[in-house]
Structure formats: structure tokens, C-alpha cells
Amino acid sequence: MKAKFNAALFYDDTLRQVANDGERNYWPVYYAEILARIGLPYALVGPDELCAEALENYSVLLMPPSGENYLRPAQVEAVSRWVRLGGLLVGFGTRGLDAVFGISLAETIPQADDEFSPSSFIRLSHEQWTVPLLPRDERDCALPVLAPMQCISAVDCQELAHLYSIFGKDLRCPAVTYRTVGKGAACYWAYDLAHCVWAMHQGRPVLKDYDGDGQLKTRDGIAISPWSGELPYADVMLFTLRRILAEHHAVFLHQLPPAPDGAIPDALFHWGGDDCGWQDDFISAAQFMKDLGLPYHINIMQGPAGNTLLSRENYAKLKKLGCEVGIQFRFTFEGIDDPYAFTKEDMEFQLDTHRAAYGEMPVVTVFGRCEWTGWSEPARWLAELGLKGDNNRFSQPGIIPNPLNTLAFGFGTAYPFHYYEDWRRQNRRLEFTCQPISDYECGFRYPEDKIDFSKLHRSIDLAEFWNLALNMFRHPFYIVRTRSAPESIKEALVYMQKQGMNPLHLASDQMCLWWHARSASAIESIHIEESTVSVRTHTAYPAGCIIQLLSSEREPILVEIDGKPAVYKMREQHNVRWLYVAMPSGYASAVVRY
Incomplete structure (x- = not known):
């Protein structure tokens, strides 16, 4: 028997228009990002293609949420028949196809506060398919759901994930189900996965100082509270979806590239950091990384008067050492009141100064202290100015100013992702990516200047377990001016070798360019x-x-x-x-x- 595998994502742009006209985000736009992230090839199908003739061309159909009476009886029958004949139907809070999914809706749990807050949490529960997606010591992990959650009952279904209230009460109903239907199958997610993942990735708009530290930063946008972000919750959900699709012969574009020699890596580590104004440190840190065979990236900041803090001579020395050089935008300085917001013009001034000083356009940037304002606005401004990505999502919740030795996934992921606009700009995807900081100076404690490899080892173990692309953020200052920071970097390489890993090491620009190339x-x-x-x-x-x-x-x-x-x-x-x-x-x- 010969067959062609094709997946389809249902999308009706009139629903987006209605939501945007009502000044609301249309969360299902993000299913395109989700499928791109897991590397599933797909085609978009609209309402007119929910018919027997069109569905014959597809092996998998993914259905975002829809209203109770959105689907017409003829469409319901066409989809039901297609499943019975061998198709895989995956629904995400989809109404109108309960009989196919084998579920019935009892009630819907609203989000606790706003559309960026949790409604509940789930635990993976299928011993063969989903529980092994977690490390053995984390198999009781709670995954927060940042979307309204349906309480459903299910008939003749396998439970893949179980539902709990936000306070930990067992609600005695499944959150993700799977059932065989004739020659096909139906998988039901009792929530809008796109809403959950998008809200987790991009966080809530930074419109005020939510954490009370006196500054507006990306950490104010972290939406997973009260969860700590010790695991990449959104990635685990997407691994669950990938596992289900793989059972039906899907093939995926992997998140990692081959090494230059064609070898297949077990994990990817991309190395970069900020300057702190000491030019000699930049050169020494870049030399140290080169001597270890590691790529490196340094973001250069400017002084309060807009003056560059790195000479052109030293810039050339960094480039000769193979070190990437980016720009660190700074909007607050010691002795200057925090303005709480900044503009595209502020960025443009600093970028023009950088380009005039060094004659090159940076690829990846970071903001000092990971400052932020609004939701997607800074990403749009950076894209319009010609940059491609940032490292501005610092993933550790809390108000500690510089929490060294931190491993966290506060935005739900280790992988890069594209920013999306809100309803004011039709929820469009920006050609600009975020590289969230997950491993922040792991391996040592400061100012004690003592090694502490426990989190560093855990970071590497998780990267290997899930084949992550991990942002290894390392400042030149600590590499040069402490004993323990360089020892921790050496230990990372030693530990990878002891574990028998085949790692791929990139610098920040290289990681960004890979992700854009992967998208193309x-x-x-x-x-x-x-x-x-x-x-x-x-x-x-x-x-x-x-x-x-x-x-x-x-x-x-x-x-x-x-x-x-x-x-x-x-x-x-x-x-x-x-x-x-x-x-x-x-x-x-x-x-x-x-």
C-alpha cells in the first residue's frame, strides 16, 4: 500500500477578524507557530474544505476551538466519516464533534485573573505515551494551563493527561484523551493549547511594575506564577502533541541542526553575554572561550552620553578571535531615574551610534537588565531597525536583581520563538525571534566565588533528555574576574564528555540565524x-x-x-x-x- 502523509490545520480568518474587531487576541493564530516549533509540515484548510472530497487528501486534521454551533451538520458528518476511514482528528477545545472525540462537556473553568493567568494544571498520565516524556524524578510534574479549561467526561478513551484545580484538587476528569474510531483516531485537548503556549512564551504585556522591583523588565511579564518554571512546561506540552502525531506516521523537522561535519547532536548550547564596560575583560573572555573551542557572543553597551565603550581596535580584536559582537541597549543608568518606558527612537539613536563606531549591523541584542515595555512593541521596533533576535526573556521569576546560578524556563521553553502582535495589528507574526535565557551563569556562586555544579549538571542533563537548545548566558566580567566562573565552563565540557554527549555549540547570532533558516x-x-x-x-x-x-x-x-x-x-x-x-x-x- 502506498500513501502520502499530509497534515491539515483548520483556520477561518473571519473568526480572527471578529475577535480583533472586538479588541481581543485570536489565540488560534498561534497554532501555526506551534506546528512550526515541532517541525510538522501542514496545509491550511478553511470551512469550505471540511468535506469528504477535500479531507481525502489528509492524514491528520487539527481543529482549534470553535463555538458550539459553528460547524454545520454536513461538516460534522464529513469529519466523522473521514476519521472512521483512517484519519487522525486532533481537537483543542473544539465544540460540535463530541461524538467523534467520545467526550461530553460538564463545565468550563475560567482563568483565575486575566487571559495571561492559569485556570488549572495538568499531569501527564499515560504510562506508555506521555509519562516517559518527563525525567524520572519529575514525573509528578504539574503543567500550568494558561487558558480556560473544560471539565469533560470521556467514553472509551485513553487518558493522556489528568486535570487538577489551580489549588491542586483532583477534578477527576481527563485533560487530554485519545480513542480509536473505526480505522482512525481522535485526540482531544480540553483547552486551547495555542492560547496556553502563546501566553506562556510571550508573557503578559509589561504595562506596570508587577513584581515591585522598581523597574519594568521582561520578568514582569512571566505568567506562570505561582509555578517556578523549573521545567519547560510549554515544551513538554508540545512534545506530547508530537508524540501523538508520530504514532500516525508524521515526520518532523528537528529543532537542532546538524554539526558542520554532518553529525547529529544530542543537545545545542549557545553562548553569549553582556559587557560591563571593561574592555580588557572582553578580549580576555573571548580568548578564554576560543581556547576551549567554544563560540562566544558579547553585547556591547553605550555610556549615558551615547558614547561607545569599546574601541574600534578592540572590536577588531574580538572579531579576530571569532567572537560575535552585538549591541546591548541601555535605557537606565546609575543616577538617572528609571523612565519605565522607552521608544523606537531611543533604540535607533543607540543603534546608529553602534553602526557608526563599528561599521556593522548587529544580529542579536539584549536590553540592559532585560528591560521591556508593552507586549510586542520592542520586538517590532527592533525588526524594523534591521535586527533579527534578542535575549531579553530572562526566565527566572522574582525580584533578585542578578540571580546568578539560575536554571529556569519562566517562559515555558528553551527554544527560540517568534513574537506575535496583539489584536491591534491583526495578531501578525513578526520576523523577529526571542532566545530565552534559561541557564544563567550556572555552576558557581558570587560574591562567594565558589563552585556549585549541581544546577549546571541538571541544565546539561535536561538539555540532553529533551534535545534542547539552551541559552548559556555568561558575562565576560565573571569569566575574567572570578576563579569559579571559568571553572564552571570547563566543568560543563567535562561533564558533557563524561555523559557521552555529542553537543553542538553555537554563539547567539549563529543560533538566531539557524532558527530563521529553519523557519524558511x-x-x-x-x-x-x-x-x-x-x-x-x-x-x-x-x-x-x-x-x-x-x-x-x-x-x-x-x-x-x-x-x-x-x-x-x-x-x-x-x-x-x-x-x-x-x-x-x-x-x-x-x-x-x-
Whole structure:
């Protein structure tokens, strides 16, 4: 039997228009970001395509939330029949298809405060599919849901995740279900996953000093409170979705690129930091990183008068050492009252000064103290000024000014993500990415200047467990002026080697450029014929990309790309076997045969 795998995402732009006209965000816009993040190729289908003839072209249909009477009877029948004949239907709070999903709605739990607050939390509960997605010591982990939550009952369904109130009460109902329907299957999420993930990633608008530290910063936007962010909650939810889709022959564009030699990494670590005004430290730190074989990135700030704090001579020395140089925007200085907000013109002045001093446009930036204002506005301004990404999402909740030795995922993820506009600008995606800071100077304590490797080891362990792309934020000041900071960086490399890891190390610009290239890459087609899977890709990244698919219990007898043996890796991971294949840049076709 020969089949072509195609996934479809239902989208009705009139629903977005109605929401935006009502001065509301249309959260389902973010399903496009979610599917891009897990690397699933898909096509958009509208209301007119919910018919038997159109659905025949698809293997998977993902349905965002819709009103109780949104779907017409003929559409319900067409989708139901398509599932019975072999399709996989995935719903996210979708109404009108209860009979297919095998669920009934009892009530809806509202969010505790606003649309950026939790309504409840879930725990993964399926011993084979979802529980192994968590490390063994975290399998009781609570994942906060930042969206209204449906309390449902389910018939003839497997429970993949269980529902609890925000106070920890067992509500005795499932949060995610899966059931076989004829030759197909239906998976139901009792909440809008896009709302939850988007609110977690981008956080609430920074309109006031929510945490009371006297400054407006991205930490004011962290929406997961009272949860600590010790695990990447949103990533775990997306891994759950990927696991379900993989059972139905989906192939994914992996989050990590191959190494320049084509090797498939176990985790990615990207290294960068801010300057603190001591030029000699920049050179010494860059030399230290180069001697370890690590790439590095330094963001250079300006003084209160708009003067550059790095000479052109030292800028050239950094570049010669292979160190990337970005810009650190600063909007507050010692002795100057915090203005609480800044403008595009403030940024433009500093960027013009930087370009005049060094003759180059930076790629990635950071704001001093991770200052922020509004929601997507600073990201839009940076994009309009020609930059591509930032490191402004500091992931540790709280008001400690400089919490060194911190591992946190306060924005729900370790991976980069695109910023999206609010309803005022039609919820458009910006061509500008965030690289959230997760590992902030892990491995030592300051001012004691003592090593403490526990969080550093945990950081590396989690990165390997989930194949994360981890932001390793390291200031030149600590590398040069302490004993313990450089020892912690050396220990990171030693520990990776002891664990048998194959890490990929990038600098901040390199990470950003990979993520943009990944967004411009695609799995063009997937064909399945008995024991053979054929995949065609188009990759915009010089080193290529990696495709990921569930493998059978036996090794493939053949893995080729364009008729030649391919670089691939089999991993026993999360209770299943995944196959990873390194694809070259440009167009390429892979064949996997068992």
C-alpha cells in the first residue's frame, strides 16, 4: 500500500477578524507557530474544505476551538466519516464533534485573573505515551494551563493527561484523551493549547511594575506564577502533541541542526553575554572561550552620553578571535531615574551610534537588565531597525536583581520563538525571534566565588533528555574576574564528555540565524509504502537540517539521501525509538527502509 502523509490545520480568518474587531487576541493564530516549533509540515484548510472530497487528501486534521454551533451538520458528518476511514482528528477545545472525540462537556473553568493567568494544571498520565516524556524524578510534574479549561467526561478513551484545580484538587476528569474510531483516531485537548503556549512564551504585556522591583523588565511579564518554571512546561506540552502525531506516521523537522561535519547532536548550547564596560575583560573572555573551542557572543553597551565603550581596535580584536559582537541597549543608568518606558527612537539613536563606531549591523541584542515595555512593541521596533533576535526573556521569576546560578524556563521553553502582535495589528507574526535565557551563569556562586555544579549538571542533563537548545548566558566580567566562573565552563565540557554527549555549540547570532533558516526550510513531502518511508526536504541552512520520525523496533536496513548512504542516529528516548537523519542544504530526498 502506498500513501502520502499530509497534515491539515483548520483556520477561518473571519473568526480572527471578529475577535480583533472586538479588541481581543485570536489565540488560534498561534497554532501555526506551534506546528512550526515541532517541525510538522501542514496545509491550511478553511470551512469550505471540511468535506469528504477535500479531507481525502489528509492524514491528520487539527481543529482549534470553535463555538458550539459553528460547524454545520454536513461538516460534522464529513469529519466523522473521514476519521472512521483512517484519519487522525486532533481537537483543542473544539465544540460540535463530541461524538467523534467520545467526550461530553460538564463545565468550563475560567482563568483565575486575566487571559495571561492559569485556570488549572495538568499531569501527564499515560504510562506508555506521555509519562516517559518527563525525567524520572519529575514525573509528578504539574503543567500550568494558561487558558480556560473544560471539565469533560470521556467514553472509551485513553487518558493522556489528568486535570487538577489551580489549588491542586483532583477534578477527576481527563485533560487530554485519545480513542480509536473505526480505522482512525481522535485526540482531544480540553483547552486551547495555542492560547496556553502563546501566553506562556510571550508573557503578559509589561504595562506596570508587577513584581515591585522598581523597574519594568521582561520578568514582569512571566505568567506562570505561582509555578517556578523549573521545567519547560510549554515544551513538554508540545512534545506530547508530537508524540501523538508520530504514532500516525508524521515526520518532523528537528529543532537542532546538524554539526558542520554532518553529525547529529544530542543537545545545542549557545553562548553569549553582556559587557560591563571593561574592555580588557572582553578580549580576555573571548580568548578564554576560543581556547576551549567554544563560540562566544558579547553585547556591547553605550555610556549615558551615547558614547561607545569599546574601541574600534578592540572590536577588531574580538572579531579576530571569532567572537560575535552585538549591541546591548541601555535605557537606565546609575543616577538617572528609571523612565519605565522607552521608544523606537531611543533604540535607533543607540543603534546608529553602534553602526557608526563599528561599521556593522548587529544580529542579536539584549536590553540592559532585560528591560521591556508593552507586549510586542520592542520586538517590532527592533525588526524594523534591521535586527533579527534578542535575549531579553530572562526566565527566572522574582525580584533578585542578578540571580546568578539560575536554571529556569519562566517562559515555558528553551527554544527560540517568534513574537506575535496583539489584536491591534491583526495578531501578525513578526520576523523577529526571542532566545530565552534559561541557564544563567550556572555552576558557581558570587560574591562567594565558589563552585556549585549541581544546577549546571541538571541544565546539561535536561538539555540532553529533551534535545534542547539552551541559552548559556555568561558575562565576560565573571569569566575574567572570578576563579569559579571559568571553572564552571570547563566543568560543563567535562561533564558533557563524561555523559557521552555529542553537543553542538553555537554563539547567539549563529543560533538566531539557524532558527530563521529553519523557519524558511520545510519538509516538502512524506510518502509511506509498506516498510519504506520517503521524505523530501528543502533546507535554507548551510549545514542542512535533521528529520525525526518514530522507528520500528528493528534497525533500518537502508537509510539513503539522493541514492547515497546517509548520516543517521537511532535513539531510545522517552520509551520509544526515534530515527534522526541529517539532510543536506537545498533540496534533498531521503529513503528509509526496514
